[in-house]
Amino acid sequence: MVRSHESDDFQKLLSIMEELHQLKDLDALLDAVLLEARQLTAAEAGSIYLVENGMLNFSYLHNDRLFSSARTKHIYTSNTLPLDNRSIAGYVACTGEPLLIDDVYKMPESGPFTFNSSYDRASGYRTKSLLVLPLKTSRNKIVGVMEIINALDREGESIPFTERDMMIAGYFANNAAAAVERAQLTREVILRMIRMCELHDPEETGTHANRVGAYAAEIYHQWALDRGVPEPEINKTQDLIRIAAMLHDLGKIAIPDLILKKPGRLEHNEYAIMKYHTIYGARLFENRSSDLDIMCAEIALNHHERWDGGGYPGKIRDIFADSVHFGPGKQGEEIPLAARIVTLADVYDALVSKRIYKESLPEAEALVVIREQAGKQFDPEVVAAFFAIHELIVAIRGKYREDSPTPTEGRAGP
Numbered sequence: 442m443v444r445s446h447e448s449d450d451f452q453k454l455l456s457i458m459e460e461l462h463q464l465k466d467l468d469a470l471l472d473a474v475l476l477e478a479r480q481l482t483a484a485e486a487g488s489i490y491l492v493e494n495g496m497l498n499f500s501y502l503h504n505d506r507l508f509s510s511a512r513t514k515h516i517y518t519s520n521t522l523p524l525d526n527r528s529i530a531g532y533v534a535c536t537g538e539p540l541l542i543d544d545v546y547k548m549p550e551s552g553p554f555t556f557n558s559s560y561d562r563a564s565g566y567r568t569k570s571l572l573v574l575p576l577k578t579s580r581n582k583i584v585g586v587m588e589i590i591n592a593l594d595r596e597g598e599s600i601p602f603t604e605r606d607m608m609i610a611g612y613f614a615n616n617a618a619a620a621v622e623r624a625q626l627t628r629e630v631i632l633r634m635i636r637m638c639e640l641h642d643p644e645e646t647g648t649h650a651n652r653v654g655a656y657a658a659e660i661y662h663q664w665a666l667d668r669g670v671p672e673p674e675i676n677k678t679q680d681l682i683r684i685a686a687m688l689h690d691l692g693k694i695a696i697p698d699l700i701l702k703k704p705g706r707l708e709h710n711e712y713a714i715m716k717y718h719t720i721y722g723a724r725l726f727e728n729r730s731s732d733l734d735i736m737c738a739e740i741a742l743n744h745h746e747r748w749d750g751g752g753y754p755g756k757i758r759d760i761f762a763d764s765v766h767f768g769p770g771k772q773g774e775e776i777p778l779a780a781r782i783v784t785l786a787d788v789y790d791a792l793v794s795k796r797i798y799k800e801s802l803p804e805a806e807a808l809v810v811i812r813e814q815a816g817k818q819f820d821p822e823v824v825a826a827f828f829a830i831h832e833l834i835v836a837i838r839g840k841y842r843e844d845s846p847t848p849t850e851g852r853a854g855p
């Protein structure tokens with residue numbers, strides 16, 4: 442990364458902030474915040490911890506030396522730190538003050554915190570200079586901590602961060618904190634909506650929604666990279682698809698409990714009612730006042746269509762009509778791309794998850810099913826993108842396990 446010139450730093454900051462505020466999804470935002478902070482300070486690596494449920498939750502990671510892109514399984518590692526001053530990030534979260542450390546291996550031993558070198562030992566990386574900033578909103582709420590690691594000189598050697606780096610990145614972090622808080626709120630509202638749905642349908646859990654959202658965002662990213670889609674467009678669509686994919690089954694809220702909670706297979710007439718969750722879901726976003734609403738409606742309506750035309754609800758003239766009759770199935774690219782991606786993400790997750798009527802399938806067997814359904818149930822190009830990022834898919838499963846507390850979802854009481 443090349444250090445930016447002083448004169449245009451603040452001008453640049455303003456336009457960066459404007460762009461950040463366009464992002465709705467938390468992960469997309471953290472990626473952008475970290476990238477911009479590193480560019481402002483010419484830093485090689487960085488990570489972000491978010492304050493969640495009284496802990497510091499490791500939430501994002503970049504490292505140009507170890508991996509060239511942020512799209513690595515490492516961003517899906519789950520790791521938490523206690524919110525106390527024994528760790529560097531914990532200290533900054535507790536005090537709300539930034540820290541500038543020239544060499545983490547030469548810190549005085551008298552300090553309250555120590556550097557945890559386990560990551561360096563495991564990866565072979567050498568952390569040296571650190572700039573650690575609280576993500577503090579204007580109401581002095583600490584939403585997280587950003588660690589910017591190893592400022593580089595022109596020869597790529599690690600050098601200390603400067604007071605100026607601290608001032609500029611600190612100003613940026615304070616502004617970014619508001620955007621992070623807003624994105625956390627958005628995700629919380631979504632997870633709350635899904636929890637309402639979960640009261641009816643035990644399959645639609647917050648973790649299932651988080652997994653489907655993350656799978657869909659990553660599959661889309663790969664699909665778009667393969668086709669040379671420009672980066673700004675990839676980022677924008679990925680931001681929307683993550684949220685819209687999480688809401689794919691929201692229409693189930695209108696399906697009777699007797700059907701959703703029935704153990705065992707559904708009768709023909711019950712299944713016919715169940716299929717209407719696609720229509721009900723699409724109706725929830727009827728205003729279509731934003732790109733996000735449009736994508737939510739597309740995914741809700743089309744995530745049970747099949748590439749070969751054998752899915753439902755098919756072509757329908759008016760989803761708001763008093764009585765809606767299902768039409769002939771949409772086929773191939775008649776089905777919006779986002780829905781084709783969510784179909785695969787949702788089915789994969791159902792295959793490898795335990796449900797009330799079935800056991801989970803081992804990963805290898807699920808992959809056989811998916812490969813076999815390419816060109817039948819699934820778009821073959823979406824299947825290819827899925828296999829290209831299989832390592833990421835497995836990491837996402839690990840992060841959002843059924844027994845793990847859902848990040849940003851503070852479950853209250855039993």
Ligand SMILES: [Fe+2]
Pocket residue numbers: 689690718744745
């Ligand atoms: Fe569904």
Ligand SMILES: [Fe+2]
Pocket residue numbers: 645649689690787
């Ligand atoms: Fe689902």
